Every structure is written in structure tokens, then in C-alpha cells.
Amino acid sequence: MRTAYSVETVRAAERELMARLPEGALMARAAAGLAAVCAELLARRRGRVYGSRVVLLAGPGDNGGDALYAGARLARRGAAVTAVPMDPARIHPGGLAALRAAGGRVAESVPARADLVLDGLTGIGGRGGLRPAAAALVERIPAGALVVAVDLPSGVDADTGEVAGPAVSADVTVTFGAYKPGLLIDPGASRTGAVRLVPIGLELPDRAELEALQHTDVARLLPLPGSSSDKYRRGVVGVVAGSEQYPGAAVLAVAGALRGGAGAVRYVGPAADAVLARYPEVLVGRGRVQAWVVGPGLGSGRAAEVERALADRDVPVLVDADGLRGLDPEVVRARRAATLLTPHAGEAAALLGVAREEVEAGRLAAVRGLAGRYGAAVLLKGATTLVASGGVVRVNPTGTPWLATAGSGDVLSGLAGALLAGGLSGGDAGAVAAYLHGLAGRFAAGAPAAGGIAAGGAPVVAQEVAAALPEAWRSVRG
Ligand SMILES: NC(=O)C1=CN([C@@H]2O[C@H](COP(=O)(O)OP(=O)(O)OC[C@H]3O[C@@H](n4cnc5c(N)ncnc54)[C@H](OP(=O)(O)O)[C@@H]3O)[C@@H](O)[C@H]2O)[C@@H](O)CC1
Ligand SMILES: Nc1ncnc2c1ncn2[C@@H]1O[C@H](COP(=O)(O)OP(=O)(O)O)[C@@H](O)[C@H]1O
Ligand SMILES: [K+]
Numbered sequence: 324m325r326t327a328y329s330v331e332t333v334r335a336a337e338r339e340l341m342a343r344l345p346e347g348a349l350m351a352r353a354a355a356g357l358a359a360v361c362a363e364l365l366a367r368r369r370g371r372v373y374g375s376r377v378v379l380l381a382g383p384g385d386n387g388g389d390a391l392y393a394g395a396r397l398a399r400r401g402a403a404v405t406a407v408p409m410d411p412a413r414i415h416p417g418g419l420a421a422l423r424a425a426g427g428r429v430a431e432s433v434p435a436r437a438d439l440v441l442d443g444l445t446g447i448g449g450r451g452g453l454r455p456a457a458a459a460l461v462e463r464i465p466a467g468a469l470v471v472a473v474d475l476p477s478g479v480d481a482d483t484g485e486v487a488g489p490a491v492s493a494d495v496t497v498t499f500g501a502y503k504p505g506l507l508i509d510p511g512a513s514r515t516g517a518v519r520l521v522p523i524g525l526e527l528p529d530r531a532e533l534e535a536l537q538h539t540d541v542a543r544l545l546p547l548p549g550s551s552s553d554k555y556r557r558g559v560v561g562v563v564a565g566s567e568q569y570p571g572a573a574v575l576a577v578a579g580a581l582r583g584g585a586g587a588v589r590y591v592g593p594a595a596d597a598v599l600a601r602y603p604e605v606l607v608g609r610g611r612v613q614a615w616v617v618g619p620g621l622g623s624g625r626a627a628e629v630e631r632a633l634a635d636r637d638v639p640v641l642v643d644a645d646g647l648r649g650l651d652p653e654v655v656r657a658r659r660a661a662t663l664l665t666p667h668a669g670e671a672a673a674l675l676g677v678a679r680e681e682v683e684a685g686r687l688a689a690v691r692g693l694a695g696r697y698g699a700a701v702l703l704k705g706a707t708t709l710v711a712s713g714g715v716v717r718v719n720p721t722g723t724p725w726l727a728t729a730g731s732g733d734v735l736s737g738l739a740g741a742l743l744a745g746g747l748s749g750g751d752a753g754a755v756a757a758y759l760h761g762l763a764g765r766f767a768a769g770a771p772a773a774g775g776i777a778a779g780g781a782p783v784v785a786q787e788v789a790a791a792l793p794e795a796w797r798s799v800r801g
Contacts, residue, residue: 324540325720326531327502330447330481336500336525347417349523350385353499354392356521357441357473360497361397364469365439373401378437378468379422380460381406382444382477383413389473389499390443391418398425405430409444409457433463439471440464442491446474446481447503452488453478461491472496475503476514482532483687484511484707492516500525504533507718508686509706533687535720541758541799546584546745557586558744561612562737563628563646564619565594572620572644574601575730578789579737580616581605583756584796585744588737591628594620614639616740618646619733633658639743641665641752643736647674655697661749662699665736671703690716700749702739704732708757712750719754721761723780725768730785735760738792762795763788 328336341349365375379394381387391406395418398404404427408414411431419429444457453461457477464470470493475481478490484505496515498506500523505511536544548557560580565573573594580588581602589606590598598605615632622645629646632638633654639661642650647670655662664674671689672679675696682689683705690703690711700712708719739756747755765772767787770780 325502325535325537326527327504327507327533327535328527329504329532332528332532333447333501333503333525336527340525350388350392352523353389353521354396356499356523357389357393357471357497358396360495360519360521361393361439361441361471362400364471364495365402368469369438372397375402375438376434376436377402377404378434378440379404379406380433380440380442380444381408381414381418382457383410383415384445384448385415386446386448386473386477387443388415388418389446390441391415391422393441393473394427395421395425398422398427404428405434407431407433407460409460433460433465435465437465437468440468441471441473442477442493443473444477444491449477449481452486453490458489461489469494470516472515474498475506476511479505479511479514481505483685484508485685486510486514490514495519497521499523501527504687507533507535507707507720508709510684512707532716534715534717536717536754536758537720538799538801541755542801544747544751544755545796545799546742546747552586554586557584558613558741558746559587559589559611560585560737560740560744561589561591561609561615561632562740563591563615563617563632564621564733565592565597566620566622566625567593568622569620570594570597571730572733573598575733575785575789576616576619576737576740577602577605578786579734579792580741581737582789582792583738583741585741612638612744614641614740614744616641616643616736618643619736621645630654633662636660639663639749641736641740641743643732644670650674650697652697655699661743661752662697663702663739663743663749663753664693664697664699665702665704665732665739665753666693667704667732687716700753702753702757704735708761710750710753710757712748712753715750717750717754719757719761721758721765723761723764723768723770725770725780725783726761726764726788728783728785731760731764731788734785734789759792759795759799760788762798763791766794767791
């Protein structure tokens with residue numbers, strides 16, 4: 324499990340550790356780790372550190388201090404290091420002295436050429452969008468320079484990933500002691516480049532503010548058949564989806580459920596012919612199920628079917644897409660079994676009564692808000708998928724923007740429904756489904772295991788995502 328900690332938690336751990344260490348020791352550790360990463364990057368790019376041009380954007384706080392001390396280390400290895408303060412009257416004094424002693428210099432404006440720029444404007448102390456003096460320096464970062472963000476890209480909110488105004492886009496982010504939520508949640512996450520964690524000895528609580536499952540966590544949660552399994556024990560998923568207008572949503576949700584490990588899938592709705600033509604193994608009509616998936620492609624005027632599924636208070640229910648329209652928090656709160664809501668930003672915005680942009684800019688607040696309001700697990704789809712449940716928020720580390728294709732959300736809902744039917748909690752079913760779906764998207768696209776859209780791959784269609792789910796299962800199980 325990868326974990327991310329809030330600024331408050333990191334600061335508390337920092338205070339506790341600082342009390343036991345000589346002054347400056349923590350910053351020295353941070354700067355040493357930062358300089359080592361920079362040296363590695365310079366060696367890869369130019370063959371050596373000696374003679375390379377390094378620019379430090381130095382903010383007035385400790386983030387600037389880290390950059391200056393790291394710059395001093397690089398200067399001692401022969402780099403030509405220039406610090407440009409955001410505010411010349413406020414620059415970290417110790418860091419500045421160290422840089423000068425190592426032969427580094429200070430300039431008022433950003434040099435036109437650089438091999439590497441260290442963004443030390445703001446770290447966990449940054450608030451809101453970058454102020455004009457900082458934004459002006461960022462604008463002048465020379466084209467072609469590698470940008471290394473110190474702790475986090477300046478302008479990104481460490482706790483939420485929100486970006487209010489200008490912010491740095493880094494190639495690499497070197498973060499200290501712990502991941503911060505803002506490094507893993509968009510829009511901040513798409514500014515970080517590759518994230519490198521430098522341990523500095525912080526002792527952090529077991530419970531993190533944000534979690535990201537990894538292969539071993541998912542493998543542990545996957546419901547697997549045993550020798551005494553039969554199709555009912557493995558879990559029957561009831562899919563209430565599709566309409567005359569959108570029969571394909573039913574087919575895709577069923578595809579996700581079948582590939583998600585359901586013992587059987589029961590389909591209820593007007594698209595039975597389309598479903599059976601593709602999947603003759605599906606049962607048609609109502610009957611006993613271990614979880615319901617309601618909503619994909621329902622169209623309008625089908626609220627009674629959603630209510631009927633939710634009224635089955637002891638059976639887990641996943642509500643997606645059209646099923647989410649006008650969903651009553653009291654009805655969901657009254658349920659005993661798990662409820663998992665899977666909105667995209669537009670659906671979440673409608674449920675919260677805010678603009679879609681507000682959800683996209685503040686994904687963490689939106690998913691927490693919905694989970695609190697409905698007393699349910701909520702999976703918020705999008706560039707970074709978040710799953711909130713019982714006070715814990717998980718961020719999905721897999722996926723590819725190629726998944727932004729019609730019907731891929733339907734596959735996800737069927738998949739998560741199968742995991743609910745297999746006995747997973749709402750939060751686990753959502754997180755595991757997002758993980759497998761993201762991996763399947765990458766496999767279907769032929770995209771590498773990490774990296775954004777720039778990393779490669781080709782367009783996928785939703786059916787291919789469903790078809791790649793077995794490969795995703797196999798890769799997780801090792
Ligand atoms: N925690 C740890 O364990 C360790 C932490 N370490 C390091 O310390 C960093 C935190 O340092 P920090 O607390 O000094 O805050 P920091 O991020 O430098 O920013 C504050 C300064 O920025 C300014 N400012 C604020 N917002 C702004 C904006 N929008 N636009 C422009 N300016 C803005 C603000 O100005 P003011 O509001 O005071 O006018 C203030 O001067 C942390 O990220 C890590 O790098 C490591 O050395 C060791 C281990
Ligand atoms: N920019 C993106 N990067 C990664 N994944 C994305 C992006 N945009 C959408 N997705 C994923 O694609 C899927 C789209 O689902 P949804 O919006 O419900 O579409 P549909 O209703 O057409 O099936 C979700 O799993 C979502 O997380
Ligand atoms: K920074």
C-alpha cells in the first residue's frame with residue numbers, strides 16, 4: 324500500500340523528529356536526497372554533473388532552503404549554480420550562505436539557458452495559486468531544462484491536489500518523508516512528473532489520509548473460487564441496465580460483471596436480446612442475487628427500478644450513471660448492506676448541486692462530501708479515480724486517459740458489482756475494480772505500465788477493456 328499524509332500530519336511528525344535531532348539535520352537530509360536525484364538526472368542527461376548549468380528558484384521558506392542547500396552540493400561537484408530568489412529580501416539565510424560558500428551565485432532574473440531547474444518556490448507551506456513574483460519566475464524557466472520540483476510542484480495544494488492559478492509542471496518531483504495527497508490527485512498529480520520519495524526518518528501514523536492500493540493489496544482482496552465453490556457462492560450479479568436507446572450499456576456492464584468473477588449474471592431490462600446475443604451464459608429476469616448493479620444506460624423514467632434495488636436493504640447495490648439521478652440520501656442511508664455510487668464528475672456535480680468544474684478542481688472534497696452525505700462508498704471517476712468509504716480515501720494508481728471512451732464506465736460498474744457479489748465491501752470493491760479496470764485499459768491500449776498518455780498506446784474501445792480484464796487479474800496475481 325502506498326500512503327500519503329496531510330500537511331498537518333507531516334508537520335507533526337517533523338516537529339517530533341526535530342526535537343530529537345540537531346538543528347538543521349532534517350533539511351540537510353532532504354537536501355542530500357534532493358541533490359543525489361539531481362546528480363543522477365544530470366549524469367543521465369549530460370554524462371556528468373561537472374559543468375552543468377543549474378538554476379534554483381528560491382522561495383522565502385524552507386522549500387527554498389532545501390533548493391539552496393541542494394544547489395550547494397551540486398556546486399561542490401562542479402555545477403554552475405545560480406539562485407534566483409522570489410523575494411531578494413527574504414531568502415533562506417543558511418541555504419544562501421552554503422550556496423555562496425560552494426561557489427554558487429545569486430541573480431535577479433532567470434538565466435536564459437539551464438540544464439536543470441530546481442523549483443524551490445513553495446512546498447507544503449504554499450497557499451493558493453502562485454503569487455505574481457513566483458509566477459513570473461516560473462514563466463521564465465528555460466525551454467528544454469529539466470524541471471525538478473522540491474517536495475511538490477509550486478502552486479499545487481499539498482493536501483488536495485488543487486491548482487488555483489499558475490503552477491509548476493515538473494519532470495521529476497522529489498518529495499520528503501512522505502507522499503502528500505496533492506501528488507497523487509489531479510490536477511496536481513499531472514504536474515509532478517515522476518515522483519521520488521526521499522526518506523528523512525519521519526515516524527508517521529498507521530492510518531494515512533490517502534491510500535493507493537498496489538498489486539499485492541489487490542491480490543489479497545480478490546475473491547477467488549475454492550474447492551467448495553459453486554456459482555451461487557461465487558456470487559450472482561443482477562444487472563439492471565440498458566434501454567431501447569442504449570442497449571450497449573447493458574452488454575458492457577454484463578461483460579464487466581462476467582469478467583469480474585461473478586458466478587453468474589442475471590440481466591433485468593429491455594436489452595435482453597442484445598445481451599444474450601453476446602453472452603448466452605446470462606440468466607434473464609429477476610431472481611436471487613448477491614449484488615445489484617443499477618443504472619448504466621437506463622435513460623430517463625426508470626427511477627422505480629433503482630428504488631426497487633435499493634429497497635433490497637440486505638443486498639449490496641452499485642448505482643451508476645442514470646441511476647444516480649435525483650438519488651435520495653435518506654434512502655441510501657437507511658440501507659444495511661453496502662452501497663457503492665460510481666459517478667463521473669458531471670454526475671457528482673449534479674448530486675452535490677455544484678458545477679462540474681468545481682468537482683474536477685476539488686476531487687477530494689467532492690468524493691468525501693458525497694460519501695458523507697450518502698453514508699455510502701463513492702467512486703469518483705475521472706483522470707484520477709478516488710474511492711471514499713468510512714473516512715478512508717483511496718486513489719487509483721492504474722489507468723490511462725485512453726479509458727475516456729464511451730462505455731468504459733459501464734464495464735467498470737459491472738466489474739465492481741461482481742466484486743461486491745464476491746463479498747468485498749463497497750470501498751474495497753470500488754478500489755479493486757478501478758485498479759483492474761485501469762490495468763485492463765493499459766493492456767488493451769498497449770500502453771506501458773506507468774506514465775500518462777504521452778507514454779504511448781493506441782485507442783481502445785470499451786469491449787476491449789472488458790476483454791483485457793483476465794490479463795489484469797493474471798498480472799495482479801503474479
Ligand atoms: N516537513 C518536513 O518534514 C520537512 C520540510 N522541509 C521543507 O520545508 C518545506 C516547508 O517549508 P515552509 O513551512 O517554510 O513553507 P514553504 O513551502 O517554503 O512555503 C512558505 C513560504 O512560501 C510563501 N508562499 C506561500 N504561498 C505562496 C504562494 N501562493 N505564492 C508565493 N509564495 C507563497 C510564504 O510567504 P508568506 O506567506 O510568509 O509571505 C512562505 O514564505 C517543505 O515543503 C520542504 O520542502 C524539509 O526541509 C525538511 C523536512
Ligand atoms: N482523463 C482520464 N484519465 C484516465 N481515466 C479516465 C479519464 N477520463 C475518464 N477516465 C475513466 O474512463 C471511464 C469513463 O467512465 P464514464 O465517464 O462513466 O464513461 P461512460 O459513461 O461512457 O462509460 C472511467 O473509468 C474513468 O475513470
Ligand atoms: K516546490
